Amino acid sequence: MIWFWLWLVAGIIVLFGFVVVRGAPYVPTRRKLIDEAFKDLYPLSKDDVLVDIGSGDGMILRAAARQGARAIGYELNPLLVVITKLLSRNPLVSVHFADFWLITLPSETTIVYTFGDSRDIKKMYKKVQQTANRYKKNVYFMSFGFKVPGIKYEKHDKSFYLYKIKPQN
Ligand SMILES: C[S@@+](CC[C@H](N)C(=O)[O-])C[C@H]1O[C@@H](n2cnc3c(N)ncnc32)[C@H](O)[C@@H]1O
Numbered sequence: 753m754i755w756f757w758l759w760l761v762a763g764i765i766v767l768f769g770f771v772v773v774r775g776a777p778y779v780p781t782r783r784k785l786i787d788e789a790f791k792d793l794y795p796l797s798k799d800d801v802l803v804d805i806g807s808g809d810g811m812i813l814r815a816a817a818r819q820g821a822r823a824i825g826y827e828l829n830p831l832l833v834v835i836t837k838l839l840s841r842n843p844l845v846s847v848h849f850a851d852f853w854l855i856t857l858p859s860e861t862t863i864v865y866t867f868g869d870s871r872d873i874k875k876m877y878k879k880v881q882q883t884a885n886r887y888k889k890n891v892y893f894m895s896f897g898f899k900v901p902g903i904k905y906e907k908h909d910k911s912f913y914l915y916k917i918k919p920q921n
Pocket residue numbers: 771774775776777778779780781804805806807808809810811812826827828829832850851852853866867868
């Protein structure tokens with residue numbers, strides 16, 4: 753029996769640990785902060801489609817849906833995908849088990865959210881820029897905790913940075 757528990761714990765550690773090769777480890781944004789940000793910094797509405805790249809337990813998705821927005825998450829840890837599905841009964845919320853570096857963001861995307869890390873933040877910004885270029889429309893990018901080096905943000909509050917990314921060419 754002890755082996756079962758040891759393997760289980762080892763499996764969970766591996767699941768949560770291996771993602772650091774591809775992005776930030778699981779640490780949730782504080783719920784109170786995100787509720788304020790989705791009202792004050794970028795007031796979400798039913799016209800928005802928010803994409804969380806690295807959606808963790810889906811807390812951001814549920815917060816966005818509470819404001820009436822559609823919310824789509826991409827998450828590499830299958831356990832967190834299952835937890836998101838269990839906790840998110842709102843039909844506005846969906847989550848995909850996927851590496852966000854390898855997917856094309858949906859054409860309906862109006863805002864991309866991330867709680868990433870300093871290593872990846874510029875690359876994430878570029879991915880959103882590619883999305884704006886592809887669909888020839890403005891796409892907002894909200895980053896928690898990390899500023900994009902060399903890029904002027906549109907708004908900043910507490911630990912959130914909001915960028916308005918315009919299509920190029
Ligand atoms: C710092 S947590 C943020 C969770 C959530 N967005 C929040 O703010 O509460 C980062 C999440 O990104 C996931 N992640 C890291 N790299 C990823 C990748 N390449 N593709 C999809 N998910 C990834 C991790 O498993 C983790 O759940």
